[in-house]
Amino acid sequence: MECEGEIDQAIQRALLDRVHRHTGIHMADRKWTLLQGRLRRRLQTLTLDSYRDYLSVLEERPDEVGHFINLVTTNETSFFRTPRIWEYLWQQALPEWFRRNRGATLQIWSAAASTGEEAYSMAMLCEEFREQHPAFKYQILATDIASQVLQAGRAGRYQGRNVDGLLRARPAMASKYFEADGDGFTVSPSLRAHVVFREHHLHKRLDGAARFDITLLRNVLIYFDDEGQRTVLEHVRRAMAPDGVLIIGESESLTRLNVGFDFEQPLIYRRKDRVDA
Ligand SMILES: C[S@@+](CC[C@H](N)C(=O)[O-])C[C@H]1O[C@@H](n2cnc3c(N)ncnc32)[C@H](O)[C@@H]1O
Known part of the structure; x- marks a missing residue:
């Protein structure tokens, strides 16, 4: 060589x-x-x-x-990464959406899902919410550009550092939604049934009719230049429901970019409620 x-x-x-x-x-x-x-x-x-x-x-x-x-690609991720976000989803986003949309199905997009920890964290939160509100329905689409991480996400088998973190931080959830499997843990079939994994390049328009109420676009914008970020955010905006919630990563911000989202609080934005062209 x-x-x-x-x-x-x-x-x-x-x-x-x-x-x-x-x-x-x-x-x-x-x-x-x-x-x-x-x-x-x-x-x-x-x-x-x-x-x-x-x-x-x-x-x-x-x-x-x-x-x-x-x-x-850099595929670093973990369950319930950035605890503040999950508090926001649990305390505000889920109850507010449910109050306003009885009978509908909450559409969630984990838009750079890596090996699936983010999507399954969201599914666990939704399952807990459903226990309190049996009429609550939800679906999660998990996409990534890298086929290998999607394969791992579909398998839903975790071991090592990430699963140790979940066992420490949320032991009750870990035993409720995961089954011990040799030296690792596998997501329970009932949780997995709510998450669909699909390959998608964020610089392209997402096909399908879904309008996402919550989009997790975390720790991926950081890899794109400004023009790339604007392209991605415009595709994401078009795939979201009016007033949908967009959540980004801790080292990311939309303020400079002047895209179609309103700031709600750090890391959390709302799609501007305007009709698509
Ligand atoms: C650091 S991980 C973030 C995972 C998760 N969102 C989180 O915050 O923990 C970044 C992911 O973005 C994916 N990615 C990079 N470029 C992408 C693109 N153009 N379209 C879709 N996914 C992309 C990578 O494959 C990787 O899995």
């Missing part, structure tokens, strides 16, 4: 550009070390000697793109 000093700057830039082309993720030149680290094992698997050869494979074999996307 070529040594690091020999890697042509043009090849580096071309691979960084491919990240943008296939995912919308903006990677500056200084991210090359990160990207190189993520691709190294793939080169070994394909018995390629150089990043130049890998670039050719990426150009010539469309099925390589999926592997590339799985490798270049």
Whole structure:
């Protein structure tokens, strides 16, 4: 394999550009070390000697793109990440929606779902709410661009750090909604039945007629440049119900972007109640 000093700057830039082309993720030149680290094992698997050869494979074999996307995305997540959000959903968003929409089904979108912890956290919260309000109905769509994390989400089997965090923070929920399974835990079939996983690139328009009342778009905008963020937010806005709640991640903000959402409180926005073109 070529040594690091020999890697042509043009090849580096071309691979960084491919990240943008296939995912919308903006990677500056200084991210090359990160990207190189993520691709190294793939080169070994394909018995390629150089990043130049890998670039050719990426150009010539469309099925390589999926592997590339799985490798270049950052999929860090956890159950009930950012506790304040879940308090807001439990105390305000769910009761308010239920009061105003009796008989309807709450539509929720986990829009960069990774391995599903966010979607299943939402499902657990909804199940708890349904215990108190038996007429409450909900559906969750979990989407991501990376096929590998979606596969893990569909399997709903968790082990290690993430499940330990859930067991510590919400032990009653963990035993109610998960079944011990060897060295891990698997989501109960009744919880899983409420979550559909689907591949979706956020820079594209989401097909389907659903109008989401709650969208979790957390810790993903951070990877896009301003133009990319605006594109994503416009697609998200169009997929949401008027007045729907949008929740973003702790290091993200919409204030600079002047998109169609009103600030409600930090991390929480509402779709402006206007009719779509
Ligand atoms: C850091 S995780 C965030 C997971 C979860 N939302 C959370 O906050 O814990 C970011 C996820 O965004 C996904 N992602 C990156 N670019 C995307 C795109 N263009 N469309 C859809 N998902 C994307 C990645 O695959 C990754 O799983």
